[in-house]
Amino acid sequence: MSQRRSATFKMLRTEAPLERQIDFFPRPFKRDTTPYPVHDFTKLFKEYITSKYLVNGLKISKTIVLGDVGVGKTCLVNRFCHQVYDRNYKATIGVDFEVERFDIFQIPFNMQIWDTAGQERFKSIASSYYRGAHSVVVVFDMSKIITLSHCGQWMHDALQWTNQLAYGRPHCFLVGTKMDLLSPSAYERVIQIASKEAHRFQAELWAVSSQTGENVNELFNRIAALAFQANVCMERNVIASSVSIGNIQKDKGVTESIKLSDASNMKKKCSGSRGCFTF
Ligand SMILES: Nc1nc2c(ncn2[C@@H]2O[C@H](COP(=O)(O)OP(=O)(O)OP(=O)(O)O)[C@@H](O)[C@H]2O)c(=O)[nH]1
Numbered sequence: 222m223s224q225r226r227s228a229t230f231k232m233l234r235t236e237a238p239l240e241r242q243i244d245f246f247p248r249p250f251k252r253d254t255t256p257y258p259v260h261d262f263t264k265l266f267k268e269y270i271t272s273k274y275l276v277n278g279l280k281i282s283k284t285i286v287l288g289d290v291g292v293g294k295t296c297l298v299n300r301f302c303h304q305v306y307d308r309n310y311k312a313t314i315g316v317d318f319e320v321e322r323f324d325i326f327q328i329p330f331n332m333q334i335w336d337t338a339g340q341e342r343f344k345s346i347a348s349s350y351y352r353g354a355h356s357v358v359v360v361f362d363m364s365k366i367i368t369l370s371h372c373g374q375w376m377h378d379a380l381q382w383t384n385q386l387a388y389g390r391p392h393c394f395l396v397g398t399k400m401d402l403l404s405p406s407a408y409e410r411v412i413q414i415a416s417k418e419a420h421r422f423q424a425e426l427w428a429v430s431s432q433t434g435e436n437v438n439e440l441f442n443r444i445a446a447l448a449f450q451a452n453v454c455m456e457r458n459v460i461a462s463s464v465s466i467g468n469i470q471k472d473k474g475v476t477e478s479i480k481l482s483d484a485s486n487m488k489k490k491c492s493g494s495r496g497c498f499t500f
Pocket residue numbers: 288289290291292293294295296297307308309310311312313314337338339340398399400401402429430431432433
């Protein structure tokens with residue numbers, strides 16, 4: 222059933238809907254086609270997020286969805302955000318965005334999802350929205366393999382705008398849509414080629430169908446969990462820095478209770494989003 226709600230409504234609701242409540246780390250599509258070898262939140266991480274020191278509040282995370290015209294970006298976002306699928310093609314003009322509310326270990330976490338236009342004439346408008354993205358989703362059509370060959374350029378364009386992030390390179394995903402259109406043998410062939418491309422871009426590979434809904438929730442839950450973990454890591458860095466200042470001010474209570482006395486060591490561990498996994 223269609224559930225069109227405003228972004229503000231979604232962010233302010235007291236809890237996320239059941240399918241957006243995450244209590245375990247969502248798995249990658251394939252273990253060997255991901256640069257993010259995370260299979261669970263560590264015990265230390267769980268203890269940390271339930272502690273009262275998550276003080277600054279988590280930021281809204283930003284995900285951008287890009288790729289050739291007609292590959293199925295809008296259908297993918299609409300399937301996830303509104304549980305609808307429209308087979309009639311309507312070109313995206315510039316950009317469109319949605320906000321989805323998650324509860325990850327009962328901590329509210331909001332994710333903006335920016336659906337950009339694939340048409341060349343909107344490219345300069347769309348690319349101005351890439352800045353500050355924490356997750357980059359480059360989409361291709363599994364039934365039109367030529368669209369996969371353009372993904373490198375899309376990824377390159379996106380990373381030009383996003384590499385200045387405080388926590389390093391954004392999480393990158395290479396997503397093949399319309400898997401429902403492929404025979405089993407064609408599917409295997411495309412996955413084989415796409416795996417190599419995903420490896421080349423250091424991106425995590427997914428195959429989805431917006432028509433049937435297959436893997437759509439799983440993909441976005443995975444994006445949200447990785448973004449959440451990186452965001453918490455940033456927050457932890459902020460606390461580590463303030464504890465360092467606290468040390469100078471002899472604020473021993475805080476130092477002892479969260480055991481983050483060596484802020485410089487902390488920074489080394491969290492120098493990139495993937496560095497956080499040691500935590
Ligand atoms: N069979 C099948 N068709 C799909 C799927 N996803 C999208 N389509 C069809 O592909 C066409 C284009 O989908 P859109 O989502 O509008 O494409 P887009 O990438 O947003 O296009 P632009 O906004 O122009 O960049 C539509 O006619 C959809 O019905 C899918 O999973 N399976």
